[in-house]
Amino acid sequence: xxxxxxxxxxxxxxxxxxxxxxxxxxxxxxxxxxxxxxxxxxxxxxxxxxxxxxxxxxxxxxxxxxxxxxxxxxxxxxxxxxxxxxxxxxxxxxxxxxxxxxxxxxxxxxx
Amino acid sequence: xxxxxxxxxxxxxxxxxxxxxxxxxxxxxxxxxxxxxxxxxxxxxxxxxxxxxxxxxxxxxxxxxxxxxxxxxxxxxxxxxxxxxxxxxxxxxxxxxxxxxxxxxxxxxxxxxxx
Numbered sequence: 586x587x588x589x590x591x592x593x594x595x596x597x598x599x600x601x602x603x604x605x606x607x608x609x610x611x612x613x614x615x616x617x618x619x620x621x622x623x624x625x626x627x628x629x630x631x632x633x634x635x636x637x638x639x640x641x642x643x644x645x646x647x648x649x650x651x652x653x654x655x656x657x658x659x660x661x662x663x664x665x666x667x668x669x670x671x672x673x674x675x676x677x678x679x680x681x682x683x684x685x686x687x688x689x690x691x692x693x694x695x696x
Numbered sequence: 697x698x699x700x701x702x703x704x705x706x707x708x709x710x711x712x713x714x715x716x717x718x719x720x721x722x723x724x725x726x727x728x729x730x731x732x733x734x735x736x737x738x739x740x741x742x743x744x745x746x747x748x749x750x751x752x753x754x755x756x757x758x759x760x761x762x763x764x765x766x767x768x769x770x771x772x773x774x775x776x777x778x779x780x781x782x783x784x785x786x787x788x789x790x791x792x793x794x795x796x797x798x799x800x801x802x803x804x805x806x807x808x809x810x811x
Contacts, residue, residue, distance in 0.1 A: 589738075619799065628700075628786050628802030629739070674738060683754075684800060686731075686738035 588612045589677050591687035599695050604662040606690050608675030611656065615677040619684070620649060620660050623672045632673075633660070662692075670694045698723040702787050702803035710811055715774040717806050719787030727790045728770040729800065730754075730762060732783040739786065745770055777810045784808070 590609045598604045606620075616637045621629035635642040635649045635658070642649050648661045662669055675687040700721040709715050721728065726747045731739040741754030743762040751762050759781060761773045774781055784807050788800040 591738075626804070628788075628804050630802070631799045634799065676739075683729075683741060683744065684739075686740070688736055688738040 587688075588615075589675055589685050589687040591673075591675055591690050593690050594688070595691040595693065597693045597695060598665050600667060601664045604660075604665045604669065604692055604694070606660040606662075606673050606675075606692065608658050608660075608687055609656060610658075610677050612677070612685075613653075613656070614679055615685075617678045618649070618651060618658050619676045619678070620647075621674045621676060623674060623689070629674055665692075665694045667694050667696065700787060700789055700801055700803040702785075702806050704806060705804065706807050708809045708811065709777050711777060711779060713777050715777050715808070717772045717774075717785055717787075717808070719770050719772065719803060720768055721787075721789040721801075721803075722768065723789055723791075723801060724767060725789035725791050725801075726767070727800075728764070729788045729790075730760070730770065730772045731786045731788065732756065732781075733786060733805075734783050742772065742785075743770075774808075777808075779810050782808060782810045 619634040620632040622632045623629040633644050633647045635651050651658045672689045672691050674689045676684040678684050703718045729744045730742040733739050740756045742760050745751050745764040784805050786805050787803040790800045
């Protein structure tokens with residue numbers, strides 16, 4: 586039973602437009618959520634996070650929104666750039682430092 | 697600069713052989729993790745350690761073992777490699793400072809093929 590789900594295996598977006606990546610979770614005990622970005626042949630790198638006590642966190646072009654009642658979070662990238670083409674993983678944690686990962690969404694930015 | 701390295705980057709082995717994947721971090725982090733990544737599954741936790749001499753089983757620990765004799769290293773051993781263990785393996789580390797410390801830093805991965 587997947588506790589963290591990313592239902593879109595891939596997403597294609599025009600350069601300059603907004604990219605929206607979605608993530609759903611089932612466990613209400615999760616207290617911290619993170620997005621990681623992964624390029625081919627590299628390890629994932631941390632992108633942005635949000636605590637369960639907040640509903641929004643921004644960092645430059647990246648914004649994460651958390652809707653606890655719907656158990657849903659999303660990552661917005663505005664504007665999308667070619668270098669944003671990568672696989673994006675959503676992850677959630679308990680307070681014991683372990684991360685539970687989604688399967689990832691491959692984002693393709695078209696010129 | 698602090699970093700986390702993995703070796704080898706690529707490995708081909710035969711069924712039944714013992715294989716050890718190395719992970720070394722210079723962040724001085726207490727927490728270290730081993731994951732495997734397979735298509736459609738994201739990253740799944742194999743083993744983790746919260747400090748020297750501490751090891752714990754993760755979600756998919758069968759057939760794997762780890763040991764932690766110092767802060768910097770957490771080698772992962774496949775006792776008797778099986779074709780189902782063909783995967784990409786990632787090592788990660790993190791600080792232990794509460795919820796905001798869950799940011800994990802990853803190595804570049806080891807691609808393992810078991811024939």
